[in-house]
Amino acid sequence: MKRSVLDLWVGFFVAIGIGALLFLSLKVSSFSGIDQKNAYTVSARFDNIGGLKAKSPVRSAGVLVGRVTDIRLDAETYEALVEMRIDSHYVFPADSFAAIYTSGLLGDQYVGLEAGSDAEKRLADGGNIKKTQSAVVLEQLVGQFLFNKAAEGQDTP
Amino acid sequence: MSRVVDLLRFLGGQVVNRVWRLGRASRFFLAVLLKSGAALLRFPLLLREIWFAGVLSLIIILVSGLFVGLVLGLQGYEILQRYGSAQALGTMVALSLLRELGPVVAALLFASRAGSAITAEIGLMKATEQLKAMDMMAVDPVARVVAPRFWGGVISMPILAMLFSSMGILGGWLIGVVFLGVDDGAFWSSMQASVDFRYDVWNGVFKSVIFGVAVSLIAVFEGYDSEPTAEGVSRAITRTVVTSALAILALDFVLTSFMFRGMP
Numbered sequence: 001m002k003r004s005v006l007d008l009w010v011g012f013f014v015a016i017g018i019g020a021l022l023f024l025s026l027k028v029s030s031f032s033g034i035d036q037k038n039a040y041t042v043s044a045r046f047d048n049i050g051g052l053k054a055k056s057p058v059r060s061a062g063v064l065v066g067r068v069t070d071i072r073l074d075a076e077t078y079e080a081l082v083e084m085r086i087d088s089h090y091v092f093p094a095d096s097f098a099a100i101y102t103s104g105l106l107g108d109q110y111v112g113l114e115a116g117s118d119a120e121k122r123l124a125d126g127g128n129i130k131k132t133q134s135a136v137v138l139e140q141l142v143g144q145f146l147f148n149k150a151a152e153g154q155d156t157p
Numbered sequence: 158m159s160r161v162v163d164l165l166r167f168l169g170g171q172v173v174n175r176v177w178r179l180g181r182a183s184r185f186f187l188a189v190l191l192k193s194g195a196a197l198l199r200f201p202l203l204l205r206e207i208w209f210a211g212v213l214s215l216i217i218i219l220v221s222g223l224f225v226g227l228v229l230g231l232q233g234y235e236i237l238q239r240y241g242s243a244q245a246l247g248t249m250v251a252l253s254l255l256r257e258l259g260p261v262v263a264a265l266l267f268a269s270r271a272g273s274a275i276t277a278e279i280g281l282m283k284a285t286e287q288l289k290a291m292d293m294m295a296v297d298p299v300a301r302v303v304a305p306r307f308w309g310g311v312i313s314m315p316i317l318a319m320l321f322s323s324m325g326i327l328g329g330w331l332i333g334v335v336f337l338g339v340d341d342g343a344f345w346s347s348m349q350a351s352v353d354f355r356y357d358v359w360n361g362v363f364k365s366v367i368f369g370v371a372v373s374l375i376a377v378f379e380g381y382d383s384e385p386t387a388e389g390v391s392r393a394i395t396r397t398v399v400t401s402a403l404a405i406l407a408l409d410f411v412l413t414s415f416m417f418r419g420m421p
Contacts, residue, residue, distance in 0.1 A: 009212045010204050017316030020323040027345065028251050028326060029352040 039085040040125035044098045049080045050135025051109045058084045060113040065090045094121035099133035182378045189307050196304035206309025210271040217270055222321035226328020234337050243339050247348035250329030255361045259322030261409050264368035268401035272376035275306050276397040279380025280390035307373045314369025315362050360416045372401045
């Protein structure tokens with residue numbers, strides 16, 4: 001095979017390789033969404049985090065604003081301590097409310113942030129969200145439902 | 158009694174032989190790395206090997222990728238629509254291709270298409286004493302023959318794996334969206350939402366680079382180490398394909414276990 005033709009083929013090969021990389025990066029995948037450098041960390045305590053994991057999304061009004069970075073158990077209060085990085089484009093009042101929701105019936109769990117009304121104090125880096133609501137655990141719900149049903153049955157003989 | 162002794166002797170000999178070859182292969186790997194400076198600088202030499210290993214493998218990689226994607230699309234749709242989540246088809250096809258099937262199947266095809274050819278080429282050069290002739294002319298055969306082939310394989314492998322994954326995703330799209338009626342927007346957006354570039358795409362590319370090193374090394378080593386007879390070369394080619402396949406699958410398990418563990 002002549003040299004020039006060979007060069008052409010290798011060039012074609014590398015070019016479609018780059019094309020594949022572009023396709024995979026632009027059309028197929030997304031970057032984690034949150035620019036880790038322009039973000040601030042806040043923490044929140046929950047009684048029960050259900051199935052929340054590191055890298056789970058943090059959403060406000062359904063819009064992705066951050067990601068959970070770390071989950072630990074506080075050894076003294078036995079509460080779950082959840083740390084999350086939030087994009088610094090979004091600033092929340094200090095009395096915002098964090099709850100753990102499930103996307104869809106069987107979907108992954110995420111942290112939902114609802115903005116508070118404090119116009120002066122803002123959540124800053126290292127801040128703490130005071131008002132939280134735990135994840136809904138299906139077993140507890142079913143248990144409560146059965147308990148209520150049993151109680152009803154006793155009331156009406 | 159003597160039969161038992163013979164058996165033990167045979168087993169021991171086999172084990173010692175394997176370990177001996179592993180040691181030789183490691184030393185050979187080091188020698189290739191040390192002597193690859195010239196191979197990387199002599200661009201035409203490298204270009205020919207990329208053409209030989211990469212361009213000539215294009216057809217088989219693209220066609221197999223397309224068909225693997227088609228099958229994934231069909232099977233995935235069949236399973237997912239039982240749970241009413243056929244829109245997640247894009248996610249399933251993309252993740253299984255990028256993380257596992259792309260790098261692994263492309264490497265298996267590469268080993269049988271290009272790896273065997275490299276072994277045959279070097280083995281025949283050895284059998285016809287071309288390597289010895291080079292040595293006589295003070296041309297180092299490892300630097301002139303082996304290193305360019307090794308690097309040609311290492312460079313081609315990730316490109317081929319990415320092409321395989323891309324073709325597979327297009328195949329899945331063809332079956333899912335065009336033939337089975339999954340929503341086009343949902344297919345791509347659910348895929349984008351759950352495929353992370355660094356975590357999924359980059360780890361897949363990294364895997365394929367490791368497979369490229371393993372397959373190319375096995376191919377050049379088996380060729381260089383083959384017995385210089387017709388039978389010896391044929392045995393070396395068989396060993397290349399078998400050892401490469403085992404190495405790819407074992408390495409894949411190891412790499413997966415520390416890349417994709419404990420993450421959502």
